[in-house]
Amino acid sequence: MDEYTKKVVNLFKNPKNMGEIENPDGVGVVGNPVCGDVMKITIKVKDDKITDIKFKTMGCVAAIATSSMITQMVKGKKINEALRISNKDVAKELGGLPKIKMHCSNLASDALKEAVKDYEKKKK
Amino acid sequence: MRIYMDNGATTKVDERVVKTMIPYFEKEYGNASSLHDFGKAARKAVEDSRKLIAAKIGAVPEELIFTSGGTESDNMALIGAAAANKKKGNHVISTNFEHPAIMNTLKYLKTLGFEVTYLKVDAEGLISLEELRDSITEKTILVSIMHANNEAGTIQPIKEIGKITKDRGVLFHTDAVQSFTKIPINVNKFNIDLMSLSAHKIHGPKGVGALFIRKGIDINPLMFGGKHEFRHRPGTENVPGIVGFAKAVEISNESDVKRMTKIRDYMISEILKIPNSLLNGSRIKRNCNNINVAFKGIEGESILELLNEKGIAVSTGSACASKNLEPSHVLKALKLPDLYIQGAIRLTISRYTTMKEAEYVLKTLKSIVKRLTEMSPYG
Numbered sequence: 001m002d003e004y005t006k007k008v009v010n011l012f013k014n015p016k017n018m019g020e021i022e023n024p025d026g027v028g029v030v031g032n033p034v035c036g037d038v039m040k041i042t043i044k045v046k047d048d049k050i051t052d053i054k055f056k057t058m059g060c061v062a063a064i065a066t067s068s069m070i071t072q073m074v075k076g077k078k079i080n081e082a083l084r085i086s087n088k089d090v091a092k093e094l095g096g097l098p099k100i101k102m103h104c105s106n107l108a109s110d111a112l113k114e115a116v117k118d119y120e121k122k123k124k
Numbered sequence: 125m126r127i128y129m130d131n132g133a134t135t136k137v138d139e140r141v142v143k144t145m146i147p148y149f150e151k152e153y154g155n156a157s158s159l160h161d162f163g164k165a166a167r168k169a170v171e172d173s174r175k176l177i178a179a180k181i182g183a184v185p186e187e188l189i190f191t192s193g194g195t196e197s198d199n200m201a202l203i204g205a206a207a208a209n210k211k212k213g214n215h216v217i218s219t220n221f222e223h224p225a226i227m228n229t230l231k232y233l234k235t236l237g238f239e240v241t242y243l244k245v246d247a248e249g250l251i252s253l254e255e256l257r258d259s260i261t262e263k264t265i266l267v268s269i270m271h272a273n274n275e276a277g278t279i280q281p282i283k284e285i286g287k288i289t290k291d292r293g294v295l296f297h298t299d300a301v302q303s304f305t306k307i308p309i310n311v312n313k314f315n316i317d318l319m320s321l322s323a324h325k326i327h328g329p330k331g332v333g334a335l336f337i338r339k340g341i342d343i344n345p346l347m348f349g350g351k352h353e354f355r356h357r358p359g360t361e362n363v364p365g366i367v368g369f370a371k372a373v374e375i376s377n378e379s380d381v382k383r384m385t386k387i388r389d390y391m392i393s394e395i396l397k398i399p400n401s402l403l404n405g406s407r408i409k410r411n412c413n414n415i416n417v418a419f420k421g422i423e424g425e426s427i428l429e430l431l432n433e434k435g436i437a438v439s440t441g442s443a444c445a446s447k448n449l450e451p452s453h454v455l456k457a458l459k460l461p462d463l464y465i466q467g468a469i470r471l472t473i474s475r476y477t478t479m480k481e482a483e484y485v486l487k488t489l490k491s492i493v494k495r496l497t498e499m500s501p502y503g
Contacts, residue, residue, distance in 0.1 A: 012426070013433065018499055029501065036423055036442065036466040040501040058466075058500040060425040 005095035008065040017071035019054045028114025030107045037063040039111040048079050062097050062105035066090050070108035085109050126435045127481045132472035138327040144371040148364035156361045166363045173370030180373050182310035189353045190366050193333035194301040197320035198225040201297045204343030205266050213263035219243045220457045245457050248406040249278035266295045272303035275454040276405030277414025286315030305376035306412050328372030332365035380475040384412040387482050391415050394486045418468040419493050421502025427469050430492045442466045
């Protein structure tokens with residue numbers, strides 16, 4: 001198996017924005033516990049901006065590192081900007097992921113999109 | 125601090141084993157088939173080793189063939205016995221709980237036209253003797269069931285299996301790689317016809333193992349060449365490896381087993397105090413070195429990585445750490461609850477494991493599980 005980059009391992013060991021926002025404006029959950037990776041993202045939104053974001057993840061090194069990375073990438077960003085970030089962009093920001101992990105453990109931007117969807121639904 | 129708790133993967137070679145091997149690299153390096161004194165010295169070393177290991181399992185020396193390890197022994201037993209007996213039948217019985225060296229060899233036998241019945245294990249990881257009895261047909265030629273499982277550590281009732289196979293006139297092979305020197309085995313008392321052994325799981329060198337082949341049983345060779353190993357396995361004998369293997373067997377002892385059992389039981393009971401944890405495989409019918417546990421809502425690879433950071437080496441059968449992203453067939457066979465199947469780790473201790481190491485591992489593991497659980501949406 002390919003090795004993880006230093007950045008991935010460091011972020012796995014010291015993840016940022018880990019936790020759950022109380023009374024969030026949006027919640028997104030993706031993944032499947034049988035496959036091993038489940039991500040839950042909670043967001044706070046003000047004036048179309050993601051003012052706070054936290055994650056909780058059950059998963060491997062890659063899943064936890066990508067979760068942390070997406071929260072760092074989108075915090076403070078406008079929603080439409082944040083939605084433009086793909087799973088691939090997250091992996092790129094981490095200096096790459098082992099090929100086998102690209103599909104199954106790289107779900108962070110999907111989780112974010114779900115959280116935004118939830119926010120928009122609640123807004124209506 | 126560096127703590128090795130992956131002795132099910134391989135073990136440290138005992139210093140006494142290394143010391144015994146060295147002269148056979150530097151001084152007595154002859155080919156055991158040669159007729160001069162160099163060759164005679166090598167031959168004597170090989171035959172003395174054979175005698176010692178054979179005695180340990182209740183066999184005569186001519187029944188023990190040296191191989192390159194457990195995998196080759198498993199392949200030779202299954203393919204060799206199937207090929208030699210195909211006129212009698214084409215049915216083989218095994219379990220869904222075997223080592224890959226058995227699982228994948230069985231797949232190969234299927235391509236040759238053999239039929240395989242896989243016995244299921246229960247939640248404890250044990251087969252049902254009744255199911256075995258019911259599965260034997262007129263076409264059955266071979267039953268292969270491992271002694272102690274490499275992942276879950278469970279011990280199958282091989283004595284009872286041997287009784288059944290003997291009654292029904294079917295060959296019985298067992299992979300005893302994990303149990304050898306840990307659980308007493310007598311091939312005659314247990315009616316075993318073929319048995320795979322390995323050196324590197326018992327503080328011997330890598331690259332050497334053995335296959336016990338009961339006298340009178342015909343199995344085809346896998347390789348063709350010289351007349352070595354009673355024509356079963358050609359190739360110049362790995363003399364230093366064989367000598368090291370025998371030394372490893374010689375120094376194995378019951379008090380090591382007792383100490384390992386004590387540490388194992390202590391670790392299991394301490395780990396099970398962690399909330400949402402469970403033991404994989406039977407607690408009682410369990411190899412003395414194996415601790416396989418699962419935690420809810422967290423993932424094995426992450427546990428492994430954080431333990432590794434603290435200098436602790438363990439292994440995991442969880443999907444994320446495997447090449448095909450599937451949990452191991454052993455964990456699947458045990459039918460773990462969904463939220464646990466990804467969170468399994470295996471700790472395998474050895475004669476060198478100390479209580480102090482066990483305490484450090486327990487303390488570290490507890491804090492890692494707590495941390496990952498806090499991180500998990502299921503925490």
